[in-house]
Amino acid sequence: FARYFSTKKVPTSVTVNGQTYATDSWTNVPASIVALTDRQLHLDQNHPIGILRSLIENSFKGMGYTFYNNFKPVVTTFENFDVLGFPENHPGRSKSDTYYINEKTLLRTHTSAHEHECFQKCSTPGYFISADVYRRDEIDRTHYPAFHQMEGARIWSRSELGDSLHEKLRQDIASIPKVDIIVEDPNPAFSDATNPKQSYMTDVETDLVSQHLKRTLELLVNQVFNEAKKSAKLAGSEEPYLNEPLRVRWIEAYFPWTAPSYEIEVWWKGEWLEVCGCGVVREQVLTNSGIEDTIGWAFGVGLDRIAMLLFGIPDIRLFWTLDERFSSQFTKGSITTFKPYSKYPGTTRDVSFWLPDTDKLPLHENDLMEIVRDTAGDLVESVKLVDQFVHPKTGRKSQCYRINYQSMDRSLTNDEINVYQERVRDILSSTYEIELR
Numbered sequence: 046f047a048r049y050f051s052t053k054k055v056p057t058s059v060t061v062n063g064q065t066y067a068t069d070s071w072t073n074v075p076a077s078i079v080a081l082t083d084r085q086l087h088l089d090q091n092h093p094i095g096i097l098r099s100l101i102e103n104s105f106k107g108m109g110y111t112f113y114n115n116f117k118p119v120v121t122t123f124e125n126f127d128v129l130g131f132p133e134n135h136p137g138r139s140k141s142d143t144y145y146i147n148e149k150t151l152l153r154t155h156t157s158a159h160e161h162e163c164f165q166k167c168s169t170p171g172y173f174i175s176a177d178v179y180r181r182d183e184i185d186r187t188h189y190p191a192f193h194q195m196e197g198a199r200i201w202s203r204s205e206l207g208d209s210l211h212e213k214l215r216q217d218i219a220s221i222p223k224v225d226i227i228v229e230d231p232n233p234a235f236s237d238a239t240n241p242k243q244s245y246m247t248d249v250e251t252d253l254v255s256q257h258l259k260r261t262l263e264l265l266v267n268q269v270f271n272e273a274k275k276s277a278k279l280a281g282s283e284e285p286y287l288n289e290p291l292r293v294r295w296i297e298a299y300f301p302w303t304a305p306s307y308e309i310e311v312w313w314k315g316e317w318l319e320v321c322g323c324g325v326v327r328e329q330v331l332t333n334s335g336i337e338d339t340i341g342w343a344f345g346v347g348l349d350r351i352a353m354l355l356f357g358i359p360d361i362r363l364f365w366t367l368d369e370r371f372s373s374q375f376t377k378g379s380i381t382t383f384k385p386y387s388k389y390p391g392t393t394r395d396v397s398f399w400l401p402d403t404d405k406l407p408l409h410e411n412d413l414m415e416i417v418r419d420t421a422g423d424l425v426e427s428v429k430l431v432d433q434f435v436h437p438k439t440g441r442k443s444q445c446y447r448i449n450y451q452s453m454d455r456s457l458t459n460d461e462i463n464v465y466q467e468r469v470r471d472i473l474s475s476t477y478e479i480e481l482r
């Protein structure tokens with residue numbers, strides 16, 4: 046992609062949210078992505094993402110949290126990775142996964158990029174932050190290079206609480222509203238024995254902080270999925286699970302800045318749905334943020350896929366449409382089921398090629414995705430690898446990708462699609478040492 050970008054002549058600067066940054070050899074953020082940073086869908090009270098954000102915030106009002114919703118998406122590599130303990134070689138740091146403005150500046154890949162700042166400035170015991178985040182990723186109904194996360198965190202100061210720390214933690218746990226929910230914890234399918242604890246915390250502290258975290262997230266998930274059940278019932282579904290208490294389970298997870306770490310999954314439509322990663326915050330994040338002798342937790346939940354369930358939205362790209370037929374369907378404070386408007390037919394085109402020899406610049410799948418998306422924008426419904434084989438004699442590898450072009454608001458002509466397809470082929474063959482077939 047660096048190469049693709051260089052053929053397009055990297056601009057000398059990139060402007061995001063009114064701030065101008067110098068570019069360098071790391072720059073890989075296309076204008077089409079920068080344009081999304083002004084949308085602020087999570088602040089729109091009449092947009093499903095904004096409605097979901099408010100729904101969650103409302104169930105935590107008066108419980109000691111500050112709500113941050115205005116943090117800008119440009120952060121430093123220090124905030125997004127270093128302070129959180131991401132190792133140097135972590136794949137998340139690579140140019141194929143992350144949008145860099147320049148070597149030291151990027152579009153945040155998660156809301157955890159603000160833990161450093163929030164821990165420093167937050168004056169309540171905890172906070173929630175909601176924001177748009179960006180990742181170079183595949184294209185399909187549930188993946189988009191921009192999406193939204195809500196993060197929560199809570200801390201307790203040992204030096205302030207002294208001997209009453211345990212008592213305070215127990216009180217705080219007891220004050221979380223109880224929910225009618227079936228929780229597999231400990232979950233028989235997983236053992237917590239391998240989930241690392243931190244040596245600066247006692248076992249009792251780790252256990253109490255984890256309990257507070259788990260009860261908090263069970264409350265959040267119950268609130269959200271009860272709404273999803275109501276909306277599924279209103280839409281006419283008679284699935285038996287809609288009338289039963291929600292089933293959730295806790296599984297072990299790994300994040301560089303939490304220990305122990307967990308994920309909560311929800312039983313939904315016959316399968317376990319991954320909802321949220323979380324854990325007990327590592328000491329180094331807290332001390333690097335200038336708060337000594339504290340213990341606490343953090344979680345991060347993706348809002349888009351949950352909003353898709355709640356509002357019956359079949360395609361993640363619909364969140365970004367400017368079509369009135371979408372926006373007019375949603376109003377502040379209410380969960381309503383999306384009524385699809387006329388779908389326009391899609392058309393597929395295949396692109397096949399021999400990959401370069403191994404010593405040449407490899408073509409990463411995300412590079413291909415980016416070229417397609419940058420050429421045809423939201424007219425790309427999906428890009429899928431449909432065939433791949435190795436030539437028995439030459440040992441060369443061939444791949445075939447199927448691009449599905451489809452507009453959400455109009456019908457596309459064959460001529461128009463042919464132009465995009467030709468452009469994709471041209472860029473591919475002029476940038477990478479592939480051989481088109």
Ligand code: FA5
Nearest residue numbers: 155157182188189192300320322323324343344345347
């Ligand atoms: C994180 O981003 C961590 N920051 C979460 C966290 C916070 C852990 C605090 C511990 C403490 P993860 O990469 O799994 O974790 O992403 C979290 C959620 O974002 C996922 O569960 C998923 O719902 C959503 N998500 C990830 N990629 C995409 C995408 N391309 N499109 C839409 N949603 C996505």
Ligand code: MG
Nearest residue numbers: 308319321322
């Ligand atoms: Mg994940």
